Amino acid sequence: MSENARNRLLLALSIVMAAIYLFPLYWMYVTALKSGSEMFATPPSFWPSAAQWSTFAYVWESRNMGRYLWNSTVIAFGAVALIAILGTGCAYVLARYRNIWVDVGLFLILMFQVLPASLMITPIFVGFSQLGLLEYPRLAVILAITAKSMPFFVVLVRATFMAVPMELEEAALVDGNSRIGAFFNIVLPLARNGILVSAILIFMQAFGEFVYSKSMIQDIQFQPASVGLNSFMGPNTSEWNNIMAYATMYVTPILAIFVLLQRRIVSGLTSGALK
Amino acid sequence: MKRLFSSITDGRGFDLVLVGVPFTFLLALSGLPLAYNILMSFQEVDMFSLGSVIRPFVGFKNYVDLLTQPETMSILRNTIVFVVGSITGQFLVGFALALFFWINFPGASWLRGLFLVSWVMPGLVVGAIWNWILSGDFGVLNFLLQQTGLLNGNIFWRSDPNFSLWAVILANIWLGTSFNMILLATGLAAIPADLYEAAEMDGANAWQRFWTITLPMMRSTIGAIIALGLIFTLQQFDLFAAITDGGPNNSSNVAQYWAWDLSFRQYDFGKGATISVIMTVFVMFAATVYVRSTRHEVRG
16 A cells, blocks of 8 residues: 555544544534424434524523623633732743742642642632632632633643753843842743743633532522533433533633644644653 | 842742732632531521521531431442442543554544533533433434334333433433544654554454554553543532432432532531541542542643
């Protein structure tokens, strides 16, 4: 077999595998476009006979999705901003030195990273309610997400800082820069891309966060889209086309960002996660 | 004062501030809750005593009560089945895919990256989609299984106690496979190619090369991925909330979901804290295994 034919065969095979793997995603989009009766047809149709685009407008209006998505965005942006401000410097110091204290710090970071949110929510909820923080539910969720996700951000960004040559910073110091000046003028610009990709990853996680929001935000005014989806899916629901339309509108922006930045995200993830 | 300021802008103080503030934050929002959790597991905490720190001290009552509750054993068994089933499935499918995409052909790395969409999607959305796919009467999975002759009647994945846990496991395998694959692919790419050339010259076939080179060289990567899998499956919550809600009759309930359920549905925060303490110990154990298997890389 020639090299060319082999490549084409492998490509076809891998596309088939990707198609099988991504079928659930396809099924979400197809179901969202089906009518109420077509959705329950047997055998199920794999292509909508008459695409119901109006479902999206109906669900957007009736579920008040604008408010949900706005809350998700506020929470995700708040968490990412706080994480980036706190985490970047931490990652820089942990990348710059090698001694026993750095090892201890990394170990602590890892321990904080692995704590499951569904286990931490009990003490966080009780503590926050005693401090009165639950009066500001979105802020409370932002703080909890920051504590949960910052370690992951530090691990990823640290890998980026490791790739910045120390000599550049030393040269800047010799040229009369202070530590702060060298950090902001030399090191940060060089690590900008890595920081940005890690921040986007954190944003996507925070945008879909559920446990903390579900437990701490009682007022529907402040609930994010994940909680909204959860209350849309009652135990005996039959509105699957509407639910899938909701899911589509919720997830498509994230998927678009991911597909656009796929290469960077994947390489950022692999450089950090195993080190 | 001036010296302190100049140390912060241009000396050791700069590092200490950069690392001190985030660690203080983490200790306050993760470390303190951990300690508070342990304290609450020895107290009786309900809606009425929520506001006070001094609550009735009950010793090991919460622990003893939980151990004697009839559902405890089945929930713990479910947790083990969930963890082992999810990790096995994610790892085997992920490894197979990683080995396939290891073959170099144009478009391989881009297509491989595409698989990761399952991992960046919100867990609730993944759960909603699988909930619909797994539906008993109109679910597409039952239809496909019947078409291929694997199944005669409909399986009621979500409401049949024999299958409800497996419904969540199936969704969790789908969710985690891509992450396993990407990390395994990184490990595979790091194996020096000349090892294979040498083995090929010595006449080793593909099967022998896999067992004598690939697997031994991947040992630390595999260890790290299994440990990460354990950490991630013990964090899985959204799929339970979206697919089975732990039911029917606790048949798909696992410890991390139960802890939340005890606190936020039954308002027994003391018992919820107790389960959390026990599970936290397991998670930290897994994290230590993870650190050990990546230790030679930890310092960069």
